Amino acid sequence: MRHDRLVLILLWRELVAGLRAMRRRDLAWIALGGGGLLAYAVADIVVALRAAAPKLLHDQLLWMLGLPIIFAVLGCLAGNSMSRLCLSRAFAPFLKALPLVSAERRRMAGVGAFALGFPLMLMIAMSVGFACAVIGKPLAPVWGLGAAILFALGFGTTTLWRLQRPRFLLDEAASEAAPVGKPWLRRLDRARPSWLSSWAWRLPAGHVRPSWKLAAAGLLLALGAVLGGWASLAGRTAAPAAVAGLAGGILVFMLSLRCQPLGSPVLRTAPIGFTRVWLRLVRLPLQLSLAFFLLPAGAALAAEPSAWAVPVAGGLWLLVLNAAYAVFGAYFLNAPFVAMLSFAGALAYAGYETLEYGRTVLIGLAALVFFLWHRTRQRYRNG
Amino acid sequence: MDEVLAARELSAGYRGRIAVRGIDLSLRRGDILGLLGANGSGKSTLIRAVTGQIPLIGGSVAIDGIDLAASPERAKTGFGLAIEPHELPAPLSGRQYIELVASIRGCAPSDLRSGDLPSGDLLERLGLGRWIDRPIAEYSLGTRAKAAIVAALLGRPPLLIFDETLNGLDPVAAWEVKRVIAALCASGRHAVIVSTHVVEAVPALCNRAVLMVDGSLSRSWDAAQLAEAGRVPGAFEESVMQALRMRAAA
Structure with a gap:
């Protein structure tokens, strides 16, 4: 047969x-x-x-x-x-x-x-x-x-x-079941509620597994940051490093955010609200994202100190984009790749329509983010 | 307040389809309620509704006097649910899971011993000690159930809910958990719901029992009836089967 x-x-x-x-x-x-x-x-x-x-x-x-x-x-x-x-x-x-x-x-x-x-x-x-x-x-x-x-x-x-x-x-x-590697996350993941990031990242007992994927991603991101910084320092202009910091920062955040614990009865039946869990899940990816941003942003500032507003604006946009993606990540909690595609698609589409209809399109994007937030919160509370 | 669970005219289901309807249930401190019913009768749906996992289609639920729909987070401090074994966070170790629940409940992870519990380390008595630092993914069904039970007891909530959790335990652990349940309820500070298919265990453990059929409460037994049925081997099972036969004939 x-x-x-x-x-x-x-x-x-x-x-x-x-x-x-x-x-x-x-x-x-x-x-x-x-x-x-x-x-x-x-x-x-x-x-x-x-x-x-x-x-x-x-x-x-x-x-x-x-x-x-x-x-x-x-x-x-x-x-x-x-x-x-x-x-x-x-x-x-x-x-x-x-x-x-x-x-x-x-x-x-x-x-x-x-x-x-x-x-x-x-x-x-x-x-x-x-x-x-x-x-x-x-x-x-x-x-x-x-x-x-x-x-x-x-x-x-x-x-x-x-x-x-x-x-x-x-x-x-x-x-996923084998605790190999170093328990590097133990110190970072003790904030209340404890061990939420280990759970979200599926790290057995908080042990970070060294892997070729992790190494390759780290190398590529570091290369992007160094190239952006070098371009800024060589050209004495803040823009390349600020853009590299912004793009790399959001990429780090998207790759590291995992929200599947939001769907678990362990949290949904516990005396803890959606916002607190969501903020806790966002915390470590946000720290990683900002840590990545600091190197190119520093290079941008060193290259053109008078244009300090450029890296500052980059940092603010990074926070806004990270917050918007965190909502997409929570909505598509079991499918981070779909969340990334949807977010990239929504951003690209909003950007494209902005060229035609102006910045009012961004209000539509903001409305979409608030709608997804509302639905995700409702699903956490009511299933 | 004595009443730790008050469900009035509760109806709940999935995506608009009603799975349990018209449930009136009240539990006071000291009650151990055996929740019986065939597969698909609505036991787990009732527990999901009472613990806020699915929305109510009608009626209300109050835990320790706090309305679940109005203040879900406050109401959820009032119960400890032994999560179904397959829903535990598999990558975490048993210790990390207990620490996670303790940090949410705002108590110490070792906050299991009290005057209400039998003496001795509960983790060791349940045979969980040697597994506690391994990832839950490596646990057997019974070991997962033990971790879920320990986590449910954390913070000593007034209402404890075990949804078929006792079914997967080995005899020693089952005996220990029953001893814990009996001790907690004897203290007069807790009430327990035990959903189970092991009908013959109910008269020995519970002082109340209800039978669910087709999403509604079909029959109930009080402490005296359970004690009477428990005296004759097989009498309670016969009583449950008779109720099921009568319902099928109706």
Whole structure:
């Protein structure tokens, strides 16, 4: 008996169960609101593409290098997430007792990942082909096909690499229970309520696990800070370091904020309010974010002392953006990646519309943040 | 105030669908209430409603005289809930979990001993001592239940709630927990709700019992009836089965 479609069936059942668990009113809001927003976004993009067509058509760097890299990277990211999703289902604990060898489970995951990747590839081909037709690019379908092939190459390579190494995924899960590494967080995490950050970061008994991911992220962020500082000092201008500090600071905050304890009955049945728990969860990521910000901000101040307002404004914007993301993080408490995407999407969209309609759009963004805060607080109190 | 739990005309459910309806329940200090019912009868939903995990569709809940809907944080100081074992924070060690709960409740993590409890270190008596510094992810179901019970006792709240927590315990730990429950209630400062499927354990442990069927209270037993049923082996089980049969026939 072959089980190739088992992963797909499991994912389908999860999707159906998730949709059934939602209220019809919420589903209707998502379908109508999301559909309306999508239609508006498509119309807006078409108008923007038409306006920028002459410039886009003659940008050789974009067509020869920029877009190919973007689609290959998109394919890699999609392949990584889809293969992770399918491997986690193929190696699910409740399937452990079944007589399925590892190769068979990997094949199940592979079938699932490629079945999910195919519609994504079609969407890429159609979107690029449509965009090329809108700006009047010759051979629009060929460009669409080319983009889909690049996406598929990135997707396929990453998926096959992941499928060859399912142990990576399993080792990550197993290491959550093993207290290795140094208990560095013990001193920092004793503030009341104690151990909330260890819990949020899933650090076994407060032990920080050294890992290549942590090292790579630290190295990249340090490199960004040093480059920003160097650019400011070399050019005697505060702006590059202030921008590096702001961008790096929000990135550190987004990568380190985890809010899943907000959904636990341990806190929801305890005599502690939502705001106190939320502030406590935000505390350590905020400290990390500000600690990162200080180095480039110091460089900005040293490079151009008279422009002290630039790093100060950067710091204030960092606090505002961190607070806004903390609300997104709490709302999407079990899906930090979705929170990051949603926040980045909301910021990008608000920024884009600000160009057209002015800063009043920011009021809409603020209203969205307050609405998410209200819903999250209600969910904490009432389930 | 003697009444530590007052639920009036309580209705609750999930996403607008009513799972328990018209519940009137009052618990006084010294009461040990056995909450019985088949799977899906609404026991856990009732406990979730009483502990503020799901919104009330109708009625009200007051814990130690404080309305749960009006002042949820104040009302929640009035009860200690033994969290379901799978909902404990798996990355934390047992000690860290106890410290977390103690810091929320504003008491010391060692605030378990009192004149109301049997003497001796409760962690050791429950067999939790050698596990206490390991992550909860490594615990068995029973060991998790022990950690949840210890955390529920912290700060000595007047109402203790055990939702099928006793089911996973080994005989020694179950005996110790029953001894603790009996001692706490005998002090006259606490009331306890024990939701369980172990029907035969109820007459020996509880002085009140209620049976839930299809989301409502179907039958109740007072202390005298439980004592009477406890004298004859199997009599209480027979009484529960009879109530279930009558309800099914109705």
